[in-house]
Amino acid sequence: MQLSPSIYFYPFSSGLENNCNTIVLTGPETTIIDPGHKHLWPSLRAKMLDDGLNPADLKLALFTHCHPDHMEAGQILEEEYGVIQAMSSVEKEFYDGPGQGFFQWMGLDAPTGYIGRLVDEGPLNLGDKTVDLYLTPGHSPGGICLHWPEEGLLVTGDVIFAHSFGRVDFPGGGLAELTKSVQKLKALPKVETLLPGHGPAIMGAKAIQDNFKYVLDIMASF
Numbered sequence: 033m034q035l036s037p038s039i040y041f042y043p044f045s046s047g048l049e050n051n052c053n054t055i056v057l058t059g060p061e062t063t064i065i066d067p068g069h070k071h072l073w074p075s076l077r078a079k080m081l082d083d084g085l086n087p088a089d090l091k092l093a094l095f096t097h098c099h100p101d102h103m104e105a106g107q108i109l110e111e112e113y114g115v116i117q118a119m120s121s122v123e124k125e126f127y128d129g130p131g132q133g134f135f136q137w138m139g140l141d142a143p144t145g146y147i148g149r150l151v152d153e154g155p156l157n158l159g160d161k162t163v164d165l166y167l168t169p170g171h172s173p174g175g176i177c178l179h180w181p182e183e184g185l186l187v188t189g190d191v192i193f194a195h196s197f198g199r200v201d202f203p204g205g206g207l208a209e210l211t212k213s214v215q216k217l218k219a220l221p222k223v224e225t226l227l228p229g230h231g232p233a234i235m236g237a238k239a240i241q242d243n244f245k246y247v248l249d250i251m252a253s254f
């Protein structure tokens with residue numbers, strides 16, 4: 033579904049169609065954020081084609097974190113379209129170590145794709161646009177969120193969802209870190225659309241602030 037001229041959002045619809053939410057930012061460096069599981073790629077591809085997006089135009093696959101349900105399809109995108117796979121430098125270190133265990137644990141083949149771009153906290157150039165990248169550990173050690181102030185967009189991966197937050201019991205995760213990450217996101221100005229890694233989008237600055245507050249209250253209760 034198209035949210036603005038250059039933002040497309042593919043939220044979870046059913047376990048047979050997708051798993052995590054996927055976001056596409058179009059432009060000269062069309063970027064797909066969290067393409068999801070490999071076996072669900074044909075369904076996402078069909079949805080993109082329905083929206084008039086050509087998967088062959090994808091240039092970058094950016095992963096909010098290295099869990100297979102967010103990144104596994106990146107390998108297909110690399111093989112079929114020459115897409116460059118990207119994650120944060122901190123996450124790459126984790127991915128090369130304990131992160132590999134997730135693939136085994138989920139009964140998946142070890143990934144063979146190449147992480148061709150490492151990103152870090154700060155401005156991230158995506159061709160015709162620059163977004164602000166924040167390191168937001170707690171769910172995964174090098175997890176990232178993206179803020180695009182001009183569009184009022186915040187992409188949060190598995191840091192925060194509507195009325196919930198990401199698991200902190202995975203390797204490299206922790207509640208204290210995740211709480212800090214959520215606080216960091218809450219302080220960002222100009223957020224009108226929050227697209228989480230799972231579940232529905234949150235629309236409107238007030239609803240987003242209310243959700244931050246609600247979730248931080250739950251986190252504080254543990």
Ligand SMILES: [Zn+2]
Nearest residue numbers: 097099171190
């Ligand atoms: Zn995750």
